[in-house]
Amino acid sequence: MSQQHTVRATPEAQEAGAVALAVASLPESFGPAAGENQADIVVISGRTGWTAQAVEAIAAGARGVVVVNPAPESTGSLRTAAEESGAAVVLDQRWASNPALPAAEHAVRSMAGRAAVLDTVATAPAGTDPGELLADHLAAVVRITGPLENLRILHRGTHGYAVSARLANGAPVALHGVLSSARPAGVNVSMLTDDGGVSVALPKPVAAWPATVKVTGPQGEVLLPTLYESAHRATWRRLKEHLDAGTSPTDLHRFAALTESISTLS
């Protein structure tokens, strides 16, 4: 039986990351810190300045840090702090943390050389900051596709955005953000090849709605196994695995690449 790790979250992170629910769903592994005691795991919101907060938490003795919805910013000093202390820093991203992503990544990358086009749409409630939506959207897409080339904003406004890019083989990529409260927030990705493709639908992480990943080829269409686990819980389960194994998550390395991509857009 593994050790239970104590958890403390800032109020903002508690709400955005549904921390109480995620922790309660892994009761053997995590539990709330008692009173003012130092927590093993610190949960912070990903608002601007989150890397400095995470560094402080590590300096204060945290063994793990969960960052909910991180905004793009330089992670250099945090990576150094995490490496020196051996702390595990995991990012709880709206869509990029969905547990279906590894299978989606495998499906997309195994066909990407034959891709003809990749079209992806992110939807979020009216009033959402389009920049935040784009960062979350792009994080999910590059998690699946790998780096995109020639990223370029065509337009961005109160109702969403259109971003142009290319896959490594030159196929056009279109990222479309729609700000509307009409539908549940989510991301759809559709990559077409000459005779099929992959489609991915990622739900928002507030419930354990499964993502769907469908692979289409000449023989028909395969729905990959559905995973009824929210992105939040998947993040915490991943953290536990790293803590138990003493390994370092690659989240910050990935996020540095994403931040660099986004910086070229602004």
Add this chain to the structure above:
Amino acid sequence: MSSHTDATRTLGVGILGAGPVTQAIHLPSLARLGDILTVRHIMDVDPAVAESVAARVGAAHSTSIEALLGDPNVEIVAICSPHQFHAEQVIAACRAGKKAVLCEKPFAMNAEEAAQISAVSEETGVPIIVGAMHTFDPGWLAAQENWDHLPETAHTIRSSIVLPPNARFEDFATEIITRPAGGAPDYSDPEVIKGALRGGIMGLAIHDLPLIRRFTPDFKDIEVLEARHVRPFGYVVSLRTPTRTIELRAAMNNTWKPEWSFEAFSDDVSLRIDFTPSYVQAGSAVATFTRGTQTTIHGPFEHNGYEGEWRELAALATGAKQPPSAQTLIDDLTFALDIADATVANVEAQHAVAEGAHA
């Protein structure tokens, strides 16, 4: 003796052009409407095709437009010839005193031709409709009855089309006797790309551009932000007007799986219409409205827009319905032409930038 004086007689249809669209779309649709419409004359420049296709429905056949328009048994004319002949044939059909004209899209190649057609239609009183089948689809019509203020409040519109090769669905619909020869385009030639994109807008996107225009009150201020070609045939086009964002996607490849959707979003309502593929009689589109946690679905209905447009023609020919305004047809056409021109101009500008970078 002719049955022309018979009160129960059906309306006679003549079709100009007997290619795959006539064979796979119109004849099967008309076969479902035998109680109101009968094909009486088929014209094609290839006499063997005209004879063979006409024999399928027991119609007369000819190789000249004059013969078909002069046939007193023809009351409704469908123009399914190559695009460049549409305008003159529509005008000739109106002047021949027919009761209604269906012209496959586009019904003209420029605004001047469209205005001429409009003038002749007004002068002769012959109603014209354009074969934009989605505008006659019961799923679209059900959406129209239920969308309240969405055309005024929508800010984002998407059209997405994924189609297998036409032959796949033509072969589900009929036994085709002729097909246009395919080629192997040279995609390194910018002119080929420009031609493919213009063809994509005027041949594929045009199915949904009247729908998009319905949601775009400021359609005259359309701007193409970026247009890209999708191999082997398709496009990714981002457009906007002062009040709307419009995204067009299309890919025709070798997949078996079709997908054809139209979407419009306001801040609190979204409409998605999933259309059935071209050619096949697979029922209507399904329209889905979503308002937060509430979803309302309309359809599917038993017939599609092809049958819908023939029902409309029959109603126009008998005077049971009034024709669409000529301005609507002209605006639909000029909207499509504006987008096609701007798409090509955008690609030219991209090419010029790329050339400059290599210079």
